[in-house]
Amino acid sequence: MKLFTRLVPAVLALCTTALAQISSDCNPMNATCSPNQGLGISNYSINFAEYETSSRVWNWTAGKATYDGNGAAFTVNKRGDTPTVKTRFYIFFGQVEVIMKAAPGQGIVSSIVVLSDTLDEIDWELIGGNNTHVQTNYFGKGNTTSYDRAVWHPISNPQEEYHNYTLDWSKEKLDFYIDSQIVRTLKYEDANGGLNYPQTPSDVRLGIWAGGDSKNDKYTIEWAGGETDYSKGPFNMYVQSLRISDASTGTQYTYGDRSGSMGSIQVANDTSKALSLDAGNGDTAAQSIKQKWNGLSTGAKIGIAASVLGVAAIGLIVFIFCCIKQRRAGKHEKLLEDAKFEKDRTELLAFRAEMGRQRSEKIALMQQAPIGVGNHGYHVPSSIGSHGGRGYQRY
Template sequence: MHCFFPSWPHSLLGAVALCALVTAQTYTSCNPTAKSCPPDVGLPVPGYSIDFRNGPDNTHWLSVGMGSVTYMPNLGAAFTINKQGDSPTMETSWYFFFGRAEVHMRAAGGTGIVSCVVLESDDLDEIDWEWIGGEPHDVQTNYFGKGNTTTWDRGGKTPMGDTQWLTHNYTIDWTPSLVTWYIDGAVVRTLAYKDALGGHNFPQTPMRLKLGIWAGGDSKNPNGTIDWAGGVTNYTQGPFTMYVESVSVTNLNPAASYLYSDLSGSWTSISMSNATIGPMPSQVPKPKPVGKSGGGQGREKGAEKEDNEHKTGITSDEEPFATHMTWTVPGNASPADFAGHPNSGDDGNHDTTTTRASAGHPTEPTNIISEGSTLTTQFGLVWVLGVAIFTLGMMAVA
């Protein structure tokens, strides 16, 4: 099932539109497989992270649902349903193009209540985490390609520890050849490109991250949706709250914008403006369990922050390229918190290029941005020249 964040209508026409949306379960303001669309704003650095226990980041997150999100020092962003029609939802103001989305959170309880973490693109590629309020020891995973809902056999369910009173690390790792879902550092599901209708249904276009909660069990929803959500929601038993402590995103293809150059919806059609060198997949560390307990046990509700709570962004045993920039923002962030942002003190004059994703059948990339990326070539030539000089020097000494 799709995660669907409804904005409840106040007219007959709106009610008809809502029914259509519930049926389709997805929506895009401009589908680039149907017509030419404006470019998507990109995440122009390899890493972004935010700890919502320190407050909001209103610059890089947009509120798109009904109801508000509040912030608590020990719990993070609180997405609460108080009454019928509430569906507090946030989405990033930018897109990323392959990489990783890591969310530390607790799902909401309550019959018919659905908590969601969604990656979604303009052409309705989608990768999901979904939690049903009446199933506190399960999490569902799903994916869609180009909004294809002709079959509903792509969903999966994973039994686990308590999802509502323990904070867990839910991670989606996304490359041109493979999607991997992790819980507390353990792989729970994989999807290969070839296994998604020969790649046609494989999510492969720039995504934005969405976080939210909605009442799938609302009595106005279709019976199939209510049944999937676990039954009719009784709002008098609320409020129902999902908590998100922190989020980090790794972008394998940092760029100022992403443009669909044709109507194919293929990742090879994406043109990137002001692209910079992204991390290699091997440089992105594996996700880890939350808290000191490890072993997928999560952290108890209300537990104190860990000592390493401010260690955000891209980290690994090996240093990434010297050109990497990691965007780590505090609560109440402003555009100036990003090096190279038009409103920052940085003049933004980095080595950049406008390039297009490498053509050919998707494989595990050594570096997805390869064509036209002169920076990578320059580093390689400098390294070879250095080795040659060192070798000649050693021969002269001998």
């Protein structure tokens, strides 16, 4: 991070340790350097509540973290403690999302830094003596001629609640988000015409240090909120999870010249040179729903819960309305069917009555006809051959 310590020589041990967080082993603007190792995939994520950092992916430049259900704990126990870790891979634009809880304590600084070998820099800095604001900052090519680039943003209880700090970094602009709400936008042209705009492959660093140490210069102590009283420690910064997205997805980034411009970067996609990620520590999936939920502030969780309940209530009302409407429609259809049934029943009864009437009339006519009259209109004797012959009866 670019602090007021850059105004004076870093001759004190504590200042040297703090500045190590923003150092470059080889600056491509001054020398020929090895290519930067790229992530090689779209996303890398790790839940520190479940996994520890791996030496394949991470490099501890100072100290170590401890791990528990709260995540990775970066702790200042005593003077000189500055646990700091950085990724072994670089990204060339993309996103960095960190869910963390800042350390309390006057003069204690919790930081998230995106830094390139040319000292292009993007910062989140949380001051232990300030539980209402967080600072964002940026630098280009290590230019520290002015310190007017920092902006303070209001935030609720960053030392007591986990918050989501996200950078969305592209060639055109840099957006800062807190809990999914954008709080700052830096456009390329607004950074000294692009000269101070961060634009080269960068690693990601997490760290904590005592800016308020009594051996630091007065400007640093003042910026950090006052002198640190180590007897009130330990001071813990907790990082719950992290997600990094590389927009370029390259396996290697090489500087084509010493201009330090984004146009000079050569992107290679050689899978044989891809970083070997640990199966437990890194995966290509975006952050899980559980991670996102745990990283939200209490207010955000209440807001989401209220929204979900509101949607559920609306859904229930719609469901009840549809049921009532369907029930009414069903009643209407039943009335129509009942009317049709009654009509058919009435017509059937009328038909049966008519058939009965016609049958009765036929029977009455038959009963009124003369006895013995056949179909041909002559009398039929009851018997023939009365003189001894066999009689025949005709019907």
